[in-house]
Amino acid sequence: xxxxxxxxxxxxxxxxxxxxxxxxxxxxxxxxxxxxxxxxxxxxxxxxxxxxxxxxxxxxxxxxxxxxxxxxxxxxxxxxxxxxxxxxxxxxxxxxxxxxxxxxxxxxxxxxxxxxxxxxxxxxxxxxxxxxxxxxxxxxxxxxxxxxxxxxxxxxxxxxxxxxxxxxxxxxxxxxxxxxxxxxxxxxxxxxxxxxxxxxxxxxxxxxxxxxxxxxxxxxxxxxxxxxxxxxxxxxxxxxxxxxxxxxxxxxxxxxxxxxxxxxxxxxxxxxxxxxxxxxxxxxxx
Ligand code: FAD
Numbered sequence: 001x002x003x004x005x006x007x008x009x010x011x012x013x014x015x016x017x018x019x020x021x022x023x024x025x026x027x028x029x030x031x032x033x034x035x036x037x038x039x040x041x042x043x044x045x046x047x048x049x050x051x052x053x054x055x056x057x058x059x060x061x062x063x064x065x066x067x068x069x070x071x072x073x074x075x076x077x078x079x080x081x082x083x084x085x086x087x088x089x090x091x092x093x094x095x096x097x098x099x100x101x102x103x104x105x106x107x108x109x110x111x112x113x114x115x116x117x118x119x120x121x122x123x124x125x126x127x128x129x130x131x132x133x134x135x136x137x138x139x140x141x142x143x144x145x146x147x148x149x150x151x152x153x154x155x156x157x158x159x160x161x162x163x164x165x166x167x168x169x170x171x172x173x174x175x176x177x178x179x180x181x182x183x184x185x186x187x188x189x190x191x192x193x194x195x196x197x198x199x200x201x202x203x204x205x206x207x208x209x210x211x212x213x214x215x216x217x218x219x220x221x222x223x224x225x226x227x228x229x230x231x232x233x234x235x236x237x238x239x240x241x242x243x244x245x246x247x248x249x250x251x252x253x254x255x256x257x258x259x260x261x262x263x264x265x266x267x268x269x270x271x272x273x274x275x276x277x278x279x280x281x282x283x284x285x286x
Contacts, residue, residue, distance in 0.1 A: 001073050002140040003102045004172050006043050007200040012258075013043035013265035014281060015075070015202070018066075018272055020047065020058035029272065030062075034070060036274040040281045043265070044073035046104060046175075051111040052082060060091065064098030074100045075142060075175075079108025080129050084121035088129065089136045102140045104175060105129040105166070116152075127165040134170035143171035145201065147179045147188035151222035160191055167197045174199060175267050178206035178217070180250075181226050182257050202265035203258050207276035208247035211237045248276055252283045259284070 007013060016037055021027050034045075047063045050056050063076040076095050078088065092103060107126040110116055118124045123132065126143055133141050143166040146159060153159035163174065174192070179185055189201050208214045211233045218225055225233075229250055236242040255266055268277045 001101070003044060003073070003075060003142065004140055006073065007173060007264060010262070012263050013200075013202065013267075014040065015042050015265060015267045016045045016270045016277060017267060018045060018047055018062070018270060020050065020055050020062045021272065022055065026272070033270065033272055033274040034066065034072075036278060037270070038070065038072060040278065042072060044075050044102065046075040046077060046267070049077040049079050049106070049108070051108070060094050060098065060100075063095060063100045067098060067100050073102070075102040075104050076100050077104045077106060078129070078133075079106045080119065080123040080126065081108035081111065082119050082122075084119060085123065085132055086121070088122075088132060092133055092137045092139060096137060096139060101138070102142065103133055104142045104144070105133055105171065106144055125162070125165075127162070127169045130166050130171045131169040140173075141171050142173040142175055142202075143167070145174040145176045145188065145192070146222075147176050147184040148222065148224060156191075160188075160195060163192065164195055164197055167199055172199055173202060173264075175202045176204045177221055178204040178223050178269055180206075180223065180229060180254070182254060182261070184224075185258065185263075186261060200264035202267045203263050204267050204269060205251055205255060205280075206269040207251040207280060208233060209244050209273075209276050210240070211243055244276070248279050248283075251276070252280045255280060255284055 021030050045066060047059050049059045059076060063074045066072050067074045078091060105126050123129045130141050130143055133139060145163050149156045149159045185203055232246060233243055236246055270277050
């Protein structure tokens with residue numbers, strides 16, 4: 001089902017992100033995770049797109065299995081990295097053949113870091129990918145947004161204009177990068193609305209369950225951890241159970257506040273694990 005049939009004003013969607021595992025154990029564990037998360041009745045789940053190689057085909061395979069065998073709506077991520085326009089058309093067709101009618105159109109990052117360069121015959125920015133997918137398919141297309149600005153953006157205003165370019169090209173929803181300070185998200189949402197973006201804006205939530213791991217993530221994606229949260233987590237670092245409890249408590253409160261402010265959706269970065277997401281969603285529904 002296309003996500004525009006799922007998003008509804010006044011009813012926040014709940015969704016979970018998974019990535020295609022690299023090992024057999026990883027696949028077993030992922031399907032166990034999905035088994036545990038399915039009873040939460042997610043509006044949809046998303047499947048990330050890897051930087052290259054066999055994991056890319058696995059995105060299509062996993063998306064199809066979740067959509068058809070497990071029966072949950074899927075939003076498949078797709079990036080411009082290393083692809084020509086014709087290859088993108090082929091992947092979108094493969095997804096549609098698996099009844100996956102929703103694509104999160106992303107630029108992606110250069111594998112191994114470095115400066116972004118367009119693949120010959122491919123796309124420079126995600127706005128072109130959005131427009132291309134819209135022109136060759138009937139799929140619903142979403143795009144990424146960055147409440148604190150994309151790490152390579154020259155300034156927030158310019159970044160917002162680029163985001164509007166994606167919406168104007170046909171993106172019907174924005175899924176945000178993870179953030180920990182709701183003030184950043186609410187300001188970003190106001191700014192989006194102010195310059196005419198009316199599509200649903202889904203908040204990306206990453207429950208912190210491991211201090212070193214979250215430090216690595218924020219270094220990569222440019223998100224900021226508020227000092228009070230960081231010092232609290234660091235003070236608990238010697239006891240993983242306490243870190244887990246504090247991380248869940250923080251994320252649940254963050255979600256409650258976003259729901260109070262009428263967020264269009266909550267998208268949980270699960271890292272293919274269930275306990276934190278189950279704990280948070282159960283608290284929200286209690
Ligand atoms: P773009 O929208 O192209 O923006 C990239 C940069 O270029 C920004 O600084 C922007 O301001 C600028 N820009 C945009 N348009 C223009 C323009 N027309 N002219 C000039 N400058 C412009 N990566 C993966 O590899 N696989 C995934 O599955 C994946 N999933 C993600 C899911 C979410 C929700 C998010 C937030 C990110 C995800 N990423 C993923 C990471 C993403 O690919 C990177 O953050 C990437 O650097 C930016 O992607 P984008 O689609 O926002 O790019």
